[in-house]
Amino acid sequence: MTLISCFSEPMILLQHIVAACGGKKKGDSNKKMIKGTVVLITKDVLDYNDFFGDALSNIREEVDEFVGQQVSLQLISAVRADPAENGGRGKLGNLAYLEDVITTKTQAVVGESAFSVSFEWDEEELGIPGAFIINNFHHREFFLKNVILEDASSGEGHRIVFLCNSWVYPAKNYTYDRVFFSNQTYLPSEMPKPLLPFREEELKNLRGDGTGERQEWDRVYDYAYYNDLGDPDKGTTYVRPVLGGSPEYPYPRRGRTGRPPTKTDPKSESRLPVINGINIYVPRDERFGHLKMSDFIAYALKSAAQVFLPEFESLISHGKLDKDYDNLEEIYRIYEDRPDDQPAPTNDDGLLRSISGSINSEILKELLRNDKEKNPKFPVPKVIKGDKSAWKTDAEFCRQMVAGVNPVIISLLKEFPPRSKLNPEIYGKQDSTITREQVENMLDGLTVDKAMETNRLFILDHHDSLMPYVRRINATSTKIYATRTLLFLQEDGTLKPLAIELSLPNPNGDEFGAVSKVYTPGGNGVEGSLWQLAKTYVAVNDSGVHQLISHWLHTHAVIEPIVIATNRQLSVVHPIHKLLHPHFRDTMTINALARQTLTNAGGFIESTVFPGKYAMEMSAVLYKDWVFPEHALPADLIKRGMAVEDPNARHGLRLLIQDYPFAVDGLEIWSAIKTWVEDYCKYYYRSDEMIQEDEELQSWWKEVREEGHGDKKDEPWWPKMQSRQELIDSCTIIIWLSSALHAAVNFGQYPYAGFLPNRPTLSRRLIPEPGTPEYDELKTDPDKVLLKTVPPQLQMLLGISLIEILSRHASDEVYLGQRDHEWTNDVNALEAFERFGKKLAEIEGKIVELNNNPGLKNRSGSVKVPYTLLFPTGEVGLSGKGIPNSISI
Structure with a gap:
């Protein structure tokens, strides 16, 4: 009562x-x-x-x-x-x-x-x-x-x-x-x-009763399936499967809104009109603060307006929605050199004034600048700021696998030729067709066996994850391959590519296996142009897998149910609530906005990233492989074969690529987080028995497993939460995913993918065959062939706009090791947190030293972009550095 x-x-x-x-x-x-x-x-x-x-x-x-x-x-x-x-x-x-x-x-x-x-x-x-x-x-x-x-x-x-x-x-x-x-x-x-x-x-009030449509003043945290991505009332084109609750499409849970079902499908939740999308329900205290919301709306309007106003109207009037750029210089001209935190000018005062009711006045003044600029202008992405052509090199192609926006896929090659794990009864023979003869002349005198024995061969593998979808995707206007890329670790610590395998399903049926072609580094002429195109198809795959899996699924989606469980089961005065709460800020809001405009049927992701309407479905299929303990950084590196346990090495791990910036900086950050969590947890829990007797903690962890990640509840790998070590390990993983990992895979998007030819999000045609006009054009104008393959103008501009919005550090950002309020009275906790902050400051100094070391060639590369994505503190705008406490964008 x-x-x-x-x-x-x-x-x-x-x-x-x-x-x-x-x-x-x-x-x-x-x-x-x-x-x-x-x-x-x-x-x-x-x-x-x-x-x-x-x-x-x-x-x-x-x-x-x-x-x-x-x-x-x-x-x-x-x-x-x-x-x-x-x-x-x-x-x-x-x-x-x-x-x-x-x-x-x-x-x-x-x-x-x-x-x-x-x-x-x-x-x-x-x-x-x-x-x-x-x-x-x-x-x-x-x-x-x-x-x-x-x-x-x-x-x-x-x-x-x-x-x-x-x-x-x-x-x-x-x-x-x-x-x-x-x-x-x-x-x-x-x-x-x-x-x-x-x-x-x-806590009972925060849990609610699981019924009714939520109102803005409600403070209820509850779970739902991803059943709001489709819009079946608009027609079959907008039908999407429910993600979560089935063996076919398992998924983490999202926050429940309680909106009524659609008229067409009672299992699908109705959607808000686009104009009301920003009001999608999340518990009121989870919504963006007014400064963050002001910035978010302003930059979203700026990016969208500068594309749609001058460009969209022109393309519509000429009936050329799929117009290509004629050459790379045309793309270079859409950028202007200006401070990363300054918005671009736009020239339609009326539109912005009519829809910018909550925008900060200073941002609004910038938005309403009118310099009669006819073309959209974006900040110059760092990947082309120092050198406009270095992005094309093989060295940079490889370097971005260990220091780019998606450095979490590359793995050690453990068998040659690479073998597939796809079910041969369904997909036939899918093992690689790359031969020793094709690569051994590039191994600095080593045989394949010797190179593998000395841990010198690596692979970027986008074959098994994509092959089940290639036939369906290629039935649309998008054309992709399943890809495997073999790499060799050179004496100077850099990687060089050996071969790229492009694979398609057999035209006679999946059960007949793959049809594959292997490309190796070429010189000038057609062979060199084919090699550049092969790298483009790899970049397309890596870009899509990054956005949907490394970024969305492995940070945004898997953390949201933990946010919900924490608020439902751990009181605000519980020490673990106080530990984790800063790492959940804005996550439910950005995920809700993503469901409303990005990941929904016909949304930005489906419109700009190669899986199209299969995007979220594919992420659900790959969620089947998600294992919570394997997302601890050391465990991830060992699983991918990028490190081996070594008690004599720093952090107990020896990296097989010593100049692996993501792993080198990441292990420092990981260790600092774990030390802080250990000091904090051991202060409040003096024995394993105290863990076992904490009813709130046990209810929290039970709900994370059985409700939040309910499709994984029977997996044997879940920590049992019976010891202090299990609590420390679990909280460290949660903080790592919410802060450092998200920073590593998010804030490098604009620096690297803001120039879309470097990381195109889709490809529109397959590689030219000899004897075709496209092949002849490859001889005379390879860049034009490239631009006919990657997204056309409108899709490219939309993609750049989206990436710019998602890559910005907000003006109210709170970074790792910082808190913006008096969060506890416990002196011991405050002292441990102060030590954590000092350790992060030391790590910043080390990162600066490493980036200034000319012997570490993967730290900056020929594009001269220092690796700063795991630099603890950051700056407002497109700085490409800083680790926010939470998944806030």
């Missing part, structure tokens, strides 16, 4: 009247006044674009309205239970209200308002306050940042901080009390008993 149900509305009204009239009760003489500060941001502040003129006046009026009896607060005793209350809840103090606006307070964020508040408190009767109830009787919601009490108990300077960071809606929107706890950290067994019922009820 909630407090609202215990105290009827008339009773609440009576308390307000007594407080307003200065009424006293028995024992008032023993009471003292506890002074406090309440910091909040009104909704109007977050809605206005600028803070000048009438807008500022209106905001002040809105702030003043909260003074008086519009917002009430009641402190809850942490040590004195009320015997009249069911469950032994802590005694309540008298109602208090927001008093004066504190104008002298320095604002950390524009728009913050600080109010004074005074609580009558009988320390002898009530002890120490440990939580408070807040009621908002105003007609609009506000964002409650914190409440700080000064001299809250005996002794000078006893300060109690309540970290809130939550939206508080009008009381009529809730059927329960909004309760906030102090900044203390408690295991369930250590929670003061008077506060325990509030803790349990808060």
